[in-house]
Amino acid sequence: MEERSAGVFSGKVGAAFLIPALFFIVVFLIFPFVWIFYLSFTNQTLTGAAAANPQFVGLANYARLFDFERWMRAGEFGSSLWITTRFVLGSALIGQAGLGMSVALAFYRRRGFLREMVYTLAVLAWIIPEVVVAFCWWAFLDWRSGTLNHILGSLGLGQPDWLFDHPLLSIIIFNTWRGAAFSILLFSSALETIPPSYIETADVVGASAWQKFRDILLPMLRGHVLTDLILITLWTFNVFTPFLLTGGGPVFRTQLVSIYTYRTAFKFFEFGKGSAIAVVMMLINLALAMGYLTMLRRRRVTA
C-alpha cells in the first residue's frame, strides 16, 4: 500500500481486471500446452487399440523423431526440418524481407499512381483468405491448364511442371508473394521517420545511393529490420498454407514441419507422436523468440 502505483486503478481492481485474461490464457494456452506435453510421452491415437488404452511410452516418440539412421529420408522429421529451413530462408528472409526493403526503397519519398497500385496489390495479396489464394495459385501454376504456362507457351518458352519439378521453389515464390506486404508496410513507415535533412546533407557531399543506404538508412532501420525478420521467421516457420497448394508432396518434397505435424496427428491419428513434434516445434519457436529478445535488449544497451 505504501508503494504508489503509477496506474489508474488500485492493485486489487487491477487484479480483478486481469482475471478474465488469465482465465483464458490458462484454459486456451497453458492447459493445452501441458496436455500436449503429457500426450507426447504416450502412444495415444484416435483409432485402433491405443485409442481406448493409451500407454506411457517414455521418450519413445522423441527417440523415433531423432532416429538419425532414418531421419533424412523423404517424409521423416529431419528432412522436414531441412525443407522448412530452406523455405524460411528463401521465402521469409530473402523473399519477403528482401522484396519489402526493395519496394520500400524504390518508393521512398515518392508519391503517385504506381506506388498506390503496388501497395494496394501487395496488401490485397496479404489479406485475401488462404483457401482462395491457394486455389488461385494452383490455377496459375498448373502444368497443363495453368495461366503461367499458357503465357510462357505463347511466348515460345518452355512449360515446366512447376508444382511437380520445382515444388519447393513454387511454394517459396508463393509465400513471398503472399507475405511481402507486411515487410513493405513496415519498412515504408520506418523510412518515413528518417528526417529528410539527413539524405539532403548526404546529397550535398555527393554520397552515392549505396553509401546513403549503408551509412544512413540501414543503421537507422536496424531495429525495424530485426523486428521484421524475427516476426516473419516465426510466421513462416509455422505456416500451413502451402499444404493447400501441394499437400506436402510430391514425394514429401514440400513437407514443412507444420505439414508433418498435421499428417502425423490428423491423417494417421497418432496424437502421441504428433504431440512430440509439436513440443519440438514449440521449443524451436521459443529459441527463435529468445534469440530475438536478446538481440533487441543488446541493441538497446548499446544504443
Added chain:
Amino acid sequence: MFKVKPLLTSLFVVAMVLGTLGGSVMAQEEITLTMTCRCVAGGVNNNLVVWLTTYVIPTFEEMMAEQGKNVTVELVEFGGSDEQLKEQYALDLGVGGGYDVFAFDGFWIPEFVEAGLLQPLNQIAGEAVDEWEGWEHIPPGIQAIMSYRGEVYGIPAGTDVREIFYRRDLFEQAGIEMPWQPTSWDELLDTARQLKDAGIEIPLQINAGTSMGEATTMQGYFMVLLGAGDHMYDFDEGKWIVSSPAILDALNFYYTVYVEEGLGDARMQLVEDGRNRSFEAFRDGRIAMLVEGDWFWRSVLVREMGVEDRNALVDWAMMPAREPGAGYRGQDFVTISGGTGWVLNPNTEHPQEAWELLAYMSSRDSQRAWELIQPRINFRDDVPVAGDPVMTAMAEALLPLTTVRPMLPEYAQISYEAQLMTERVVSGEMTPEEAMAAYAEAVTELVGEENVIVIPVE
C-alpha cells in the same frame, strides 16, 4: 355477473382447444435424421445422390408419416477423398458427434471399433436389428465386410472386383487383337510396349504412391503382389509377410513400368489429385490400360463418357499372374475385393428411426430401385445385377478368384507403408531392394518381431 360467465366459458374452451392442439403437436415430434456419403450431385458417386434423394428419402419419409411419425432425412454431400472422409468420421465420433447414418468402408471398422468409436448394430438399436428380414438374404461372406470379431457393425452396400480396363480404339490403332486377355506379366508388358511404339502416350497405368491412398493398395500393389504369389498377410500363421521374393517381384514390375521403360506416367502417381487425372486421361484416350475396380466402370466411366460411349470404347481383361499358375493360391489370374456399407452412429439421438432408415435402404425394393440406377454386384442374393451384361460377366469371372484384406486394426498403417514402398520405387528414390527393406523395418516396428514373416530372397 351473468355477462362474465360466457366470457369465462369461452376462454375455457379456447384453452382446451389450444391444449389439445399442443398435445397433438407434441405427439408429432419432429425428428431429423442426418446421413452422409462420399457423394455429390453431378460429381463423385452422383448415382448415389440420385437414388437417395429421388427414391430412398422421399419414400422413407412417406412411410414414416403413415406410421404417424414426422421424420425428415437430411443428406449431407461430401466431396473430398475417402481418406478425408475417414478423418472427418474419426474426429466427429471422437467428440461424440457425427451423422446418424453414414457410408463406411468395411476395412476401417477394426480400428474404429478398437478405439470405441463404433458399436454393433444391435447394441445401438436393439432387437429390431436381429429381427430384420434382410439378414438371411445376405451371404455370410458379404456380411463379413461390415463385421469384426463376430459382431455386425453395419449393412453392406455391395462388394467389388478389380481388373484391367482397356480402350478398344487405342488397341485397334496399335493393331492388337481383341478380345484381349494376357496370361502373364510378360504378355501384359509386351502389349504395353506395342502401344508405346504405336505412339500411345501412357500404355499402362497401375496405381502406386501414398497420395492415392487405399486405391494404391487395392488397385495397384495387391494386384501385382497377388500375381507374384503372395498376400500381404499369412492367414494361417496370422502374421504379416514383410519381405519375400514375391514382394520384390511386385516392386520390380513397378520399376519396369514406371522407371525403366516409362510405360506408365509416374508423375500421375505422385501428385495430389492423380487418381482423378488418371480418370480424365483414360477418358481422353491418353491412357490405354488402367487397372481399376468395377466402381470405375459403373460410376466413373458413366459420368465421364456416358453409357453408350463406355460400352463402345472400353473393354476389360483379368489381371494375369506373373506366369500361369504363379499367382496367389496357384491361380492364373488374380483380383481382390473390398466392400463398403452403411453404419449407425452410436451417438445418435434416434437409434430406432436411424435403424429403420438403414433397414429400409437395404430392403429388396430399395435395392431393386438402386440396380436400375446403377447396376452393380448387390449384397442381397434376391437382387440380381440389372441390365449390365459386362458387370455380370466381371462378377462371374472374378468373384471365384477373389480374396480380401485382413480385418485387423493395424491394417491401415501397414497399407500406408505398402503405398510408401511403391512410391519410393516409382519416384526413383529407392531401388526395389531398398524399398522392401524399409517396408520390412517399418512394419516390424508397427506389429513386433513376433508377428512378421521374412521369406529369404535367393
